[in-house]
Amino acid sequence: MKTPADSALIDELWSLAVEVAREAGALAHQRRSEGVEVAATKSTIADIVTEADREVEALIRRRLAEARPLDGFLGEESGLADAPDSGEASEITWVVDPIDGTVNYLYGIPHYAVSVAAVRGRPDPREWETLVGVVFNPTTQELFRAAVGRGAWLGDTRLAVSAPGEAGALVATGFGYDPATHDGDFARLRRVMPLARDVRRGGAASLDLAYVAAGRLDGYFERGLHAWDHAAGGLLVTEAGGRLGGMPDGAPGREMTIAAGAELFDRISDAVYR
Secondary structure, three states: OOOOOOHHHHHHHHHHHHHHHHHHHHHHHHHHHHOOOEEEEOOOOOOEEEHHHHHHHHHHHHHHHHHOOOOEEEEOOOEEEOOOOHHHOOOEEEEEEEEEOHHHHHHOOOOOEEEEEEEEOOOOOOOOEEEEEEEEEOOOOEEEEEEOOOEEEEOOEEOOOOOOEOOEEEEEEOOOOOHHHHHHHHHHHHHHHHHEEEEEOOOOHHHHHHHHHHOOOOEEEEOOOOHHHHHHHHHHHHHOOOEEEEEOOOOOOOOEEEEEOHHHHHHHHHHHHO
16 A cells, blocks of 8 residues: 655755756757757658767756655656665666657757656656656747645646637547558548547657646547656646556556546546547
8 A cells, every 4th residue: 555755855846846957948949059969860861869868868867866866756758766775776767758849859849848757666658657747948948847645836826727619629649650551540530530529649748738727628549668668747637636547457558548537537548549
């Protein structure tokens, strides 16, 4: 049985996540203004990483290690790393996407974000408890933040998920980089379309989830997400009164991630899994 996190710990993690996300976002924004170069490809030729991704993640990792050396780290670019002294390691792991929306970033589309979450427990979405999450768009300077039991916030505004009206739901989704998966993605979208008034494809999962929390989107679903894509944004959704789930085992994951208000969540789930 999970024990409640100490209030002072939550305060520390939340403050640190906000500070680090802002600092990392400033670096990402600076590097974008200087010009972006592709450093490598990952799963496919379209799945890229820039030098800025690596530099920003290194900054985040260094800053977190300086402040909390006994915490673990799971980053998109560097993978999973335990605290230096595993015998004294804390229960906390930082789950980080340094630049979520790298293709947008490469093309100069101002829709990308730094995503920072602190989770307790094994670094597996099916087992961890997310304690704090921050999603920061350096271009708009919007910083979405949440802490377990304390709500989700944008500035001084407490966020709440929306419920779709008679015209249907505004739904976001995404498509993987592997062309072999596109037929399945499009088939799922066709099944969801009867629920929708329209569809958005923003290209940054953390911001899609933040927008669900803020009521800018009614719902979101996507196959192929990694832990760092949804760790921070997922907490924004649940703390804004929404539901987060997917597959495998009902947790957001590689097979499916779904976020919405309760009723729409069930309707999207029915359509996606049909």
